[in-house]
Amino acid sequence: MLVLVEQSLNGLQFGLLLFLLAAGLTLVFGIMDFVNLAHGSLYMMGAYFAATFVAWTNSFVLGVLLALGATLLLGIALEFIALRHLYGRDHLDQVLATFGLILFFNDAVRLIWGPAGLSLPLPPWLTVPVQIVPGVFYPAYRLSIIVVALAVAALLYIVVMRTKIGMLIRAGASNREMIGALGINIKLLFTLVFGLGAALAGLAGLMQAPILTVQIGMGENILILAFVIIVIGGIGSIRGAFMAAIFVGMIDTLGRAFLPDLLRTVLSSAAASTAAPALSSMLIYLLMAIVLVVRPEGLFPAAKR
């Protein structure tokens, strides 16, 4: 039972992290109708910035805040210099251009930081396990990811649902032409949304960095999951991204945790050990396929156009 609690926390933590990445992606995709494959590069840049700034300032919190600001600025600059010229274009052009950006960022990082990767060490107060319920110890850092991500989710909810800017964002997701016609500065709104998305991706990257390593191409695998999430959740829907991310995180982790034992009851131990990782990594895509068949618009689609 306690194992289940702990594994669910693992799933929740992974899901929330995916949410941060997917939230930015779904905003940009839903509101600007822009396919941004380079979202994973922003995730990587967040991690590299954090590793660099933490080493410079010798303070984890300060370094992380600086890195967040840097990724936000990078996102805004990227939108201003390159991406805004692609809005009217075909999705295929956007895919091509942002794929080029992935290559650009990977090689830029190789030039600046070298090929070996960096590490982002945690301060001592985050490396100790915490007792959450009697008998269950959980890594403090993973717990802090859960707290931060929930706070960000709440903040996003307030911004999107309760502020004027949020209203414009929602309106943009429903009908872009109309809010442009109503005299809203859509260019500025787009730059802002893109910067916000970049900062969220950077936050995901820098929070993941101490668990994993900071390395070239770190954003590419996880970006696929982020796309799966926005498809499951409904494109443009923050709420959908939140629910789908937690689903995906849970399914992935619980699948890895319990599928091998389940399979061992029907298969030989060796066959089960080999089949389980393959099967558990398929579960997410199965979920996506089912959602696409049953509700092609996603589980929680943004308001209809």
Place this chain on the structure above:
Amino acid sequence: MKKAFWLAGATILALAQPALAGDTIKIGFISTFSGPTAVIGNDMRNSFELALDHLGRKMGGKPVEVIYEDDGQKPDVGKQKTEKLIQSDKVDFVVGYIWSNVLLASLKTAVDSKTFLITSNAGPSQLAGELCSPYVFSTSWQNDQTPQAVGTYMNQKGVKSVFLIGPNYAAGKDMLAGVKSTFKGQVVGEEYTVWPSQLDFSAELTKAKNSKAESIFVFYPGAAGVQFLNQYAQAGLKGQIPLYTAFTIDELSLPLQKENAIGVPGAQQWVNDLPFPENKKFVEDYRKKYTGLRPTFYGAQSYDAANLVNSAVVAVKGDTSKKDEMKAEMEKANFKSVRGPFKYGNNHIPIQNFYLQDVVKDADGQLSLKTVATIVKDDQDRFHDKCPMKK
């Protein structure tokens, strides 16, 4: 006009053809030079280049040409690159291969064309057993051997139970099987993770913790080793459940693993401080040539591979068409290996010592690896009986 264009193109291509076979010794080198594990490929290339420097960039009096190809850590790409090297570049040797799954995919191409393949890292069990070939030599080990040594060491320490975690590919399966074959205690759990995409081991660590195992054994090469140690330490398992490793801590991962690696033992057939003159020269010159870098076992094996190839070419005085003579020479392992002298088994896998390595602070105050003890002497892999070649 169009015709003239094609003619010009064909002429340029013909001119661009490298010198005719026979003038140079051509070696194809396959490793990973892109993506997160490119640092390993770079270390192998650095060491191979250093070996060529030491040989005066000549073998048997002929200049050496090396063509490096990137497998991107993917079996299908590795196979294509092997085909390209053998069929269009017509190399005399293919060397390299970090990953067992890449090697297994590429093996048939080399063996069918009777091109010598020197694996300077990957050592899948199939290669030592039923798939052994007169044209394939290893300057590394068979995958099971290193974890077998770890298992033996755990027996010496009196460890009663273990939880095994490793990646779900050819080498991962060999490694966990290797520990199981020598470890006398109880194996309470065995987990495989998706390779190479899974980098978060929270679910596996939670299971290991709750299994009440006395120890954990892992095999995670490259950056995954850094990630595993990070997460192991963050989960508070350090000091609670001791960790034993194979190919998880090396000179490339250590600068990132830092304190997390202290006190985590591993086994290896080569450590940078082995007291052989060739090894001292290798390590010192490597650090001189590539400032800021330190050679790993991947590099040491690639350095040996260059010297093994050289021994064969020298024996036939540069006439690489004499394949039987080259094979006979290589079977003698007649070169100064940086790991010290070793012999080849019937399957062309080294029979060699395995050492216990530990992480210490060296004279420069940097973390480095140190030989602590010899775990097994003259160890031969456990698949050589299945190899149809006999001595």
